[in-house]
Amino acid sequence: MEFTLNQIAEMLNGRIEGDGSITVNRIDKIQEGKEGGISFLANEKYEPYIYETGATAVIVSQDFVAQKSVKTNLIRVKNAYTGFTQLLEAYALILKSYKTGVEQPSYFDESSSIGENHYRGAFSYVGRNCTIGNNVQIHPHAYLGDNVKIGDNCIIYAGSKIYKNTQIGNHCEIKSGAVIGSDGFGFAPQEDGTYKSIPQLGNVIIEDHVSIGANTTIDCATMGSTLIKKGVKIDNLVQIAHNVIIGENTVIASQTGISGSTEIGKNCVIAGQVGIVGHIKIADKTTIGAKTGVPKNITSSGQTIFGFLGMDIKNFLKSYSLFKKLPELQDRIKELEKKG
Template structure:
């Protein structure tokens, strides 16, 4: 696909400085830019490359001032990083949305229905009484269980599994190997020491613009719904247990785990390998650091929690400054004991 700089400037709400009729067809790193490519400059460390790059155009921020003549055209936008992200999103959607039609062999139960501009990849499966929205893309080997609802413009990648009764909103993306709606981890201990499985009869609801990374799992509710609110972004290999609720625009990094019936607020950041126990609440705008263990509710918003047993960031840093000097403190203590 080929686009003029004028077309790209329109997408990004920017302004071309140079020849707006020149065409680009490739996205390049600024240090590797070649004719026909477009790049961006947002980090000052890469500024020298803008004077050397052979890229046809570079996206820059409004406050960029060239200190010497440029060989490339520039597209000036409010923020170069966000502008290039917008371009990547637009390019990615054009590629993904371009697919259409039904590949064989694939299966859809006669009781299910779809909107227009559908893509169903080879070996994909759609069960009974499903509702598939307009422009949905279901890639090869994806599984859609009975009574599933998929909103318009949603993408289900290869090998993803959408289990029965799941509801997925518009403009969502489920990456390869993700499982939505698997049974929650519910077992009742028995007098003889064994465990009996508790039937998981609820579902999962993903609101609009949710992204679920590869090999992540979101368990169905025991009763009711596990709910992922609008705009949530979930990385690869994340575990979300039954009856969890994740607030709008929260982001969760790889290998984090959230136990059952916990409620996470809006605009939270949960870093990699964080572990959160069940039946607690996390306030809005909370940041949870990598490897942090959360064993209690966090009622106050806008906190930064770090440490294996999560502490307020300031308390954690104070405690860590003592911890890293324990060896020296021990020696001093022994010397003092000898003097007594």
């Protein structure tokens, strides 16, 4: 599928430097660009490639200043990374084959309803009293329990399990193997040393424009709702416990675990293998580095937290620099003791 540079520039609200009538049919990395491909430059360390790339066109930011002659055509946009992301999104929509119709065998309870232009794959299951919107794709082996609600333009990928009473908004993606609404980890210790299971009676609510990664688990609330607010992006293999609240536009990387009843603010960035204890609050715009343990509330917005038993990253780096010097400091102490 081919597009002229003029068409792309119009879509990105950009400005052409070169021949706008030339067509491209492929997206390339700038260092691997060849004729017919379009690339982008957003990181200055890749700038040398723009002078030698074979790509037909490169998307650059408005303030890009070439240090020598550029042979390729340029499309200048406000922000090259954002512009290229828009192009990728549009390209993905073109490539994505939206299926419609119903494959058999599959099960759809007669008490449930589904909107227009839907797709239900083979061996999918939809339980009682479900309400499903327009343009929803339910792929093979996906399971929807009773009383599930799903908005418009959602994709439920193969093998996903959505337990009863879960509510999912519009424009959401639930990737393969994700489990939404399973019982929270609730057990009461008994006098004889055993544990008694606490019924988990709540549900999970997922708002609009949320992406849930493959094999991620989100537990239902003990009472009330586990809440994933709009715009949240969750990676693969993440565990979110009962009654957790994730604020708007927060992103969470793989292998993170969030314990029960914790509230995470909006626009937070949580890196991989982070462990967060239960019943705490994390302020808006907090960044938590990989493998950090978070044992208490983070009350100030905009902090970066790092380290086992997480602390402010500047304090952590100062402490770590001293830690590395401990053997040297120990030797000096021994020398001083001998002199004393």
